[in-house]
Amino acid sequence: MRKQDISNIKHLLATPKRIVIVPHKNPDGDAIGSSLGLYLYLVKLNHEVSIIAPNDYPDFLKWMPQERIIIKYESQRELSNSLIENSELIFTLDFNALHRTGEMETPLQNSKGIKIMIDHHQQPDGYARFMYSDIRMSSTCEMVYNFIGDLGESKLIDKDIATCLYTGIMTDTGSFRFPSTSSKTHIVISDLLEKGANNAEIHNAIYDTNSPERLQLLGCALRNLKVLPHLKTAYIMLSQEELNNFNFKKGDTEGFVNYGLSIENIIFAAIFIEHKQEGIIKISFRSKGNFSVNEFARAHFNGGGHTNAAGGKSDLNLKDTVDKFITILPSYKNALNL
Ligand code: 5GP
Ligand code: MN
Numbered sequence: 001m002r003k004q005d006i007s008n009i010k011h012l013l014a015t016p017k018r019i020v021i022v023p024h025k026n027p028d029g030d031a032i033g034s035s036l037g038l039y040l041y042l043v044k045l046n047h048e049v050s051i052i053a054p055n056d057y058p059d060f061l062k063w064m065p066q067e068r069i070i071i072k073y074e075s076q077r078e079l080s081n082s083l084i085e086n087s088e089l090i091f092t093l094d095f096n097a098l099h100r101t102g103e104m105e106t107p108l109q110n111s112k113g114i115k116i117m118i119d120h121h122q123q124p125d126g127y128a129r130f131m132y133s134d135i136r137m138s139s140t141c142e143m144v145y146n147f148i149g150d151l152g153e154s155k156l157i158d159k160d161i162a163t164c165l166y167t168g169i170m171t172d173t174g175s176f177r178f179p180s181t182s183s184k185t186h187i188v189i190s191d192l193l194e195k196g197a198n199n200a201e202i203h204n205a206i207y208d209t210n211s212p213e214r215l216q217l218l219g220c221a222l223r224n225l226k227v228l229p230h231l232k233t234a235y236i237m238l239s240q241e242e243l244n245n246f247n248f249k250k251g252d253t254e255g256f257v258n259y260g261l262s263i264e265n266i267i268f269a270a271i272f273i274e275h276k277q278e279g280i281i282k283i284s285f286r287s288k289g290n291f292s293v294n295e296f297a298r299a300h301f302n303g304g305g306h307t308n309a310a311g312g313k314s315d316l317n318l319k320d321t322v323d324k325f326i327t328i329l330p331s332y333k334n335a336l337n338l
Pocket of ligand 1: 024094100283284285302303304305306309310311312313
């Protein structure tokens with residue numbers, strides 16, 4: 001973060017403030033980890049802090065320190081609106097466009113709270129007074145670690161804060177294997193372990209709490225996998241009926257899209273998941289190398305994200321969405337290095 005911004009924020013944080021922390025809709029490990037890590041830090045400075053998530057998140061994130069204090073906008077609107085309206089500072093974490101908070105967009109826009117963005121996605125919007133935006137960062141959690149360090153207060157990072165930040169770095173880097181993992185990321189991780197984060201316990205809590213139904217749903221997804229070798233692409237479709245058959249719960253499909261990328265010579269993978277209630281198909285894109293799924297998702301599926309991981313949605317039905325995808329693909333022959 002810029003020196004001038006840090007010194008201005010330090011000044012703002014010098015006296016107790018009413019603060020709201022907001023992660024993006026459908027928050028993941030990095031969104032929840034960074035929100036809780038920052039929350040625990042700000043509480044130590046005697047601020048009055050709330051975390052308001054737009055909606056619920058998977059059970060595998062519900063063990064995190066102080067997770068229970070997170071307010072969900074979708075079920076606690078009145079309380080949320082009043083906290084947002086009366087806030088003096090608003091931290092927006094792990095997203096860079098207010099529409100990524102769904103229905104919170106308008107109350108956030110209308111609030112006089114000073115907005116501080118901490119985020120690592122591409123093409124940030126300009127809604128924040130202070131922006132710490134860096135697409136080279138592995139995760140927002142790594143940035144929250146840097147932010148606390150820039151404020152000169154690394155010593156306040158205790159075991160709980162370290163646990164939250166470790167979790168988000170681990171989930172956003174695919175357990176430290178994605179290209180976004182830098183030597184600096186490992187130095188941060190080393191310090192978080194030093195401060196008490198337990199890597200084995202955290203990994204277990206996130207990844208080894210499968211239900212049998214989730215594994216059976218994975219089996220179904222893998223049976224549905226289609227490979228287009230001439231386009232170096234693989235994709236999966238999951239209908240609402242298939243989700244219902246395996247008692248789908250939020251988070252159950254997390255990571256499924258990566259299986260397509262594990263096939264030899266495949267550099268582009270997608271998963272299309274039908275959500276009948278919302279009336280949309282939710283799409284995840286992943287790639288290897290230079291092929292930008294951020295650009296692809298923005299251009300065709302009302303989404304965005306990073307070069308190698310992005311998401312989007314479609315109002316068409318499942319079959320038409322996939323047909324659209326297959327029709328577009330050949331125009332990306334060059335980008336896919338074919
Ligand atoms: P996932 O596929 O795991 O939902 O998301 C992959 C990445 O793309 C994440 O960094 C996520 O924040 C971003 N992303 C997912 N869905 C959307 C979307 O609809 N719009 C934008 N702008 N980014 C998204
Ligand atoms: Mn992230």
